[in-house]
Amino acid sequence: MSFTQMGLQNLNQPGFDAVQFSLMGMGLVFGGLLIIALYITLLPKLLRLTSPKPVSTKAVTPQNSDQEVEILLAIATALHMHNNFPDGDERITWKSHGDMDSPWLVSGRMNGLNSRKLANSWSR
Amino acid sequence: MSFTQMGLQNLNQPGFDAVQFSLMGMGLVFGGLLIIALYITLLPKLLRLTSPKPVSTKAVTPQNSDQEVEILLAIATALHMHNNFPDGDERITWKSHGDMDSPWLVSGRMNGLNSRKLANSWSR
Amino acid sequence: MSFTQMGLQNLNQPGFDAVQFSLMGMGLVFGGLLIIALYITLLPKLLRLTSPKPVSTKAVTPQNSDQEVEILLAIATALHMHNNFPDGDERITWKSHGDMDSPWLVSGRMNGLNSRKLANSWSR
Amino acid sequence: MDLLSFYNNSGLAHLEWINLIMIAVGVIFIYLAVTKDYEPLLLVPIGFGVIVGNIPPIEGMPLSVYAEGSVFSYIYLGVMKGIYPPLIFLGIGAMTDFSTMLSNPKLILLGAAAQVGVFLTFIGSLFLGFTPQQAGAIGIIGGADGPTAIFLSSMLAPELLGPIAIAAYSYMALVPVIQPPIMYLFTTKKERCIHMAPPRQVSKKEKIIFPIVAFLICALIAPGSMTLLGMLFFGNLLKESMVTERLANTARNSLIDIVTILLGFSVGASTQAQTFLTGQSILIFVLGAASFVVATTGGILFAKLMNLFLKEKINPLLGAAGVSAVPDSARVVHMIGLKEDPSNFLLMHAMAPNVAGVIGSAIAAGVLWSALGTF
Amino acid sequence: MDLLSFYNNSGLAHLEWINLIMIAVGVIFIYLAVTKDYEPLLLVPIGFGVIVGNIPPIEGMPLSVYAEGSVFSYIYLGVMKGIYPPLIFLGIGAMTDFSTMLSNPKLILLGAAAQVGVFLTFIGSLFLGFTPQQAGAIGIIGGADGPTAIFLSSMLAPELLGPIAIAAYSYMALVPVIQPPIMYLFTTKKERCIHMAPPRQVSKKEKIIFPIVAFLICALIAPGSMTLLGMLFFGNLLKESMVTERLANTARNSLIDIVTILLGFSVGASTQAQTFLTGQSILIFVLGAASFVVATTGGILFAKLMNLFLKEKINPLLGAAGVSAVPDSARVVHMIGLKEDPSNFLLMHAMAPNVAGVIGSAIAAGVLWSALGTF
Amino acid sequence: MDLLSFYNNSGLAHLEWINLIMIAVGVIFIYLAVTKDYEPLLLVPIGFGVIVGNIPPIEGMPLSVYAEGSVFSYIYLGVMKGIYPPLIFLGIGAMTDFSTMLSNPKLILLGAAAQVGVFLTFIGSLFLGFTPQQAGAIGIIGGADGPTAIFLSSMLAPELLGPIAIAAYSYMALVPVIQPPIMYLFTTKKERCIHMAPPRQVSKKEKIIFPIVAFLICALIAPGSMTLLGMLFFGNLLKESMVTERLANTARNSLIDIVTILLGFSVGASTQAQTFLTGQSILIFVLGAASFVVATTGGILFAKLMNLFLKEKINPLLGAAGVSAVPDSARVVHMIGLKEDPSNFLLMHAMAPNVAGVIGSAIAAGVLWSALGTF
């Protein structure tokens, strides 16, 4: 770069029109963000279409009772461990951050485990 | 290295006098730490010179009242957010370590923000 | 790889009998884990042999009184620091995770330090 | 520099339908992770990586993991050079508690038995015409251990690394789907109800000595397992020595997290449809599935075999946990046991064959590597 | 090996007054960070780096970032190869909450409008005689995004990386000084008092789907933005998926901190006065300042333009937040609003154009890179 | 591919008794760390590394730190290129509080005096026939600072890096064994009972300015110390500036932990008996021990010399803390003082010469490097 090269001729080099390019670039930036804005506007409507409301109210009760059973199982597991694994610091997963290991934490995980629904059908 | 080469002649190779070098090296270590020691001794006196005492007592009152206003603004912001952003977990900065996000934390940040004095003069 | 090369002949290439190799590989896996299993079975017995029981009961009392002295020394150090180092945030080690620095933490470390037994004999 | 050249430089112009298929696969991975909680720590990074990897890059620009000098290629180096897997093993070692295994050494053998899947798949792959090196790398999918599979592939058959890694992680995520039917097929209700005695308490000393001795045993038998198991047992020593707690803590948190993010993402991004969607890849997926089935079966049947000789019977469900896939296969065992008898708690017992399976797979990888890598 | 040769090997012997100027600049950076709290996470590392980089190194010894084999040169590699910026974007993604943007998509356009600064500066730089590649790298200073500026410079004009990076970070730190006068100039008191309606609540599902779709849109339009935006949205997915919380946590803490330390320090250390203090650098600083002013103005004026068509008016101050400089420009908007009317809380609303501005700059960088990188 | 070739590929076939000796050394390191708490953060990684490094690798397979392309060789790169030591210094800086030093600058000179060990050992090594470069690297063992020793060896005499690093860390761990007899030998009971006045409080400003000015002084005198001290003082500035707390926190936790793990392990793994157990290594250990003794003596005697001129006497035990070995030698001083007089608390006072010793060693390393590296 040197100032001797300063001038408008720099903006229109062979095969490269800087002004036209800048307009197009600005257009792409606007275009991209505009499409995102449109998508964001439409998404909630789309989501409302795909998930009919009544389902959610219907699902509450069975899931709750399901959850209750699982919580009971989890508590049972936790107590069992507390009684039979006096060490108490077995790690069975690496999902938690930090280093707390109590039977209750294990219980929480058990609960999470159950909610995986365990492969759909054999377990009935 | 081999033991056949052992001997005092190693200490005075052409262009390299090991003893003289060691003395100078030791001198540099002493010199460096000595200058640091001197600097440390002088600094508090220098700092006392540059910051005249009366200023600090004078500054207390206005700053306090300033601070009060800012704390009030910060609390107002916090309450506003608590009421209007039920999600409550917007992150507006990445300065804090850990992952606590309460309106009160935001309030703390607001406060810090105000104390930047916001570019000196346009604001009034 | 191409399916034209599919066939049993692949299992017995010159200098490489895949079935024999697999059997040996499986044997090594079993062998390794078997030795580990044997070692685990024998270790507790070995440990019991090397550490005669009476020692442990004998050692309890002196260690305790030792520990008491050390705890007292540690508390003394902690109090001393609390009184004389109002800054309170000198770090004297980098063993702890997290950033808590109270005189009591220092006390804990002092205690740990004493329990090193300080090189066996000069100290008395 | 007109509109056309802009369009030609865009991704839209070069997007093929096979890229769209792969992007859909990436979305499905993320969906499974989010809704089913299948191995989310792996499926989310891999899934997003698959999406990124299937955006058509601009010719001549360093964008993809395969383009020299691109940022993604630098991240992918840790995969290609086999650096990430040992670091993940370091973290796993620092979070694994070997107590149950130490208190019930019999269960270790279940972790050995499940490795039969590795060698049978190796033979199957050879039969189908893969080279011995490729066959070894495919076989290790049956080890059900992602880092081990990636490590061995990078050493023996880097050209298959993508499909092997994806197959290994997919099936690990699908363990709760794949294993239960096999477990029901090969066990009776009575067997599934067998209770295990609570294990004895393990002393601190045993726990500290274990990683050192276990490393020596494995590394002297199969030096090829030195890299993975060296790191695994090193991490475990950091944990058990009690005096290096802060190192163990960093190894099992920041360090393993950082490596997991980079490994998952870049493995995913290496699955460009144009090179990934081949007959070979499909074959690898089929072989991988077979390998998982064989391994699970092997573990269960070996437990039943042991029961012929043992007075105190082993619950054969525990055999299924021998495939590794820590800790998911242990969890599956626990859940099946619990459904059968709500007072039958197998989780801790299943951790023994589970971690033994990790060691077993690493030994198998070492054996395959040393035999085939210097072939 | 006499006193003279010792002196000749010391830094004192080779210290020039231009080094002293740069050391003073480094001290000022640190002073501003400590006393004014201007972007301390960047100014402290850069400031200390500037001091280190201006100690005259010994000839023939690997000390400076430019000396082959020096430790600093290895740290600087992450800057030169463009590796640090995407990793920082990963962390930023893992700490960014896009809710406000999702709840008020109109505000996104303000983040687009502010990018006009990028392209006008590009043209200005060309006019002044910089090569197209250099002009593109200088233009992106107006994106007000340090990592983006470093990334594009390293790809298009590595010879200008130092001044461009320092200019970008300096102006980002000075946002509370630069923006307010412009904001007062182009808005009326009535406009500054416009209140924004509280945004609607955004569902979990929308938040999870957003990073995936937004990435696809941006990357297909401008594949050159794939590296930065891939990482940004990957980090955000780790955060929003809820099942990879530990990975998101590491990405936005240890990982981004480590990279910030190394990037800031080595960028600072690359500013040896002998190569840094040139007419070119001064020109770049002037262009950068102009770029910030144009970008701020562009955002504000576009907001006023939108108000001509909207029933529910936008507070045009929000336009100033479109330049990025997250989160400082949003804070400035909030404070100006608050001073005008103590019940006018703009912070959360300003976050929408603020993060949109980050995406906009990355798209602009992608466009510039793909057009000029293959020129 | 028969049993014999399996055996030949195993580690057992190639294990020599010298490997067993080294494995025993590794076990002893771990034993000392666990039972005596001697520098466990270093001895555990090094010890396990020594064990791993002495498993005979398979010929032609990339396993050991010296094998091109092996994972361990990539980890070892950070040692060979001198990258790890400065990063460790960054973390140490971020955890070091220089207040006591700032409040009692006289004690700094004790940290200088102890460096006499460095230069006497340098002369001794030259006398024994080592090259000047090797002698310099051996001398720095007397600096009692592991990272400094590794850094200088990697620059001056990479062929001796293993023994020098092991010697430095061993003696640092053995400080509670080596120093007390010397301390009793050269001090009277009355001297050991001297109480130190509580130090004055140091202002925030002093603490922030200190790292900048101290860096400038050291780097201008000995630019060769720029790399280590630049990072040390940079870390300290991150800590003291108060506005970059999260960076300081990461530097002194995750970052230093990760580097410590990788450095310790790979330094340990570089000690293959076949190349490590030589007469040279034994000589280095002897010289290292002498170096520690001389350094301790130097510090103590210099304190006594200063007492001839000072009104307020210094407890000469503090001189022993001048050797560095932070914070162990300060602890030893504290304990000896406490045993002599249960109301004599020297710990905080000992930290002043202790950290000054770190700076002194780094300056000495810089001087040696610049003189011998360009020889």
Ligand code: NA
């Ligand atoms: Na396995």
Ligand code: NA
């Ligand atoms: Na921007």
Ligand code: NA
């Ligand atoms: Na020292």
